[in-house]
Amino acid sequence: MLYNTTVDKYIRGRRAFLNFSHTEGYLKDNPFDRVAKIKSEQRIVETFSKPQIKALFDAPNKQKFTGYRNFLIMMVLLETGIRVSEAEGITIPNINWRERRIKV
Structure with missing residues (x-):
């Protein structure tokens, strides 16, 4: 089972690579511009008193x-x-x- 944060990490990695490819002129546009970021719930880690x-x-x-x-x-x-x-x-x-x- 993949968690939202894991999937979002994969999306960010591919988006960064394709942004680089677009900037360098290898791609006309970045197909990941149309892929939305995945929102994951914020977890608050309890600390010791x-x-x-x-x-x-x-x-x-x-x-x-x-x-x-x-x-x-x-x-x-x-x-x-x-x-x-x-x-x-x-x-x-x-x-x-x-x-x-x-x-x-």
């Missing part, structure tokens, strides 16, 4: 290595906005302690 975030950060046992590690991973995710898959790829050489930077 402050008490929920506090509960999440209080959950790991910071007295143990794994708890402290989990707490630090959560802090990196929150402070940088990187994806979990990007955080998984961080290695020691990617961390510049002096400049306080992480290469993602």
Whole structure:
């Protein structure tokens, strides 16, 4: 099953290619000019409340290595906005302690 956003993405891609072809003179007109955009419903993603975030950060046992590690991973995710898959790829050489930077 294709969703409206997926179909709209395909339409936009083809429209862009055909606009380029028209601009460069390969086409007399763009056939996608007659294709309407598909409206999809806007989804509002609920965020965590402050008490929920506090509960999440209080959950790991910071007295143990794994708890402290989990707490630090959560802090990196929150402070940088990187994806979990990007955080998984961080290695020691990617961390510049002096400049306080992480290469993602």
